[in-house]
Amino acid sequence: MTRVFIAGSRRLSRLNADVRRRIDTMVEKGFTILVGDANGADKAVQRYLAEKSYRNVIVHCMADNCRNNAADWPTREIAAPPGARGFAYYATKDQAMVDAAEYGLMLWDGESKGTLNSVISMVRQDKPVVVYLAPKNTFQNLRSDDDVIALLRQCDRARVQRFERELGLEPTLHRVPLS
16 A cells, blocks of 8 residues: 655645645545655645545554644554654654655655655655745655755755754755855
8 A cells, every 4th residue: 555645834825736636546546545643735635635524544642642633544653752842752753654654655844844844854865855846836846955955056055054953964965056
């Protein structure tokens, strides 16, 4: 059974028609959809799948703290490493979904480091990921580091430098001709 990890920025709380069509295709094919429990994109995806009465969904959440599960789907609770807080705490859950998925659909506002981190993790595991870049209303297919760089070309220099610093990326992103 094909497993698709769908996630995105907390600032994106609505799915446009193009994103819904992509999800509809997954539903028609009977894919297992892996989704998180955060507000924003995760919750919007959950609501949409619940409206469609789609049952082939697994909600991933942190152990003892499942925030959203719109249709009482099965959950996979992820234990955080000892002492993990904030970004590192939730990144554990996201990494579990990356590891379990064969494909990804990321809804990115161009600012969320968590969504970008999942994109990079998918690419590093040689798993195709489609990124919906909300500010440009475009989809990009990513399979390689060069594809990630092409995505980051659409961000300003300060944001890319912040991603490098906060995600511990190698300074290879300096190759990105930025605006």
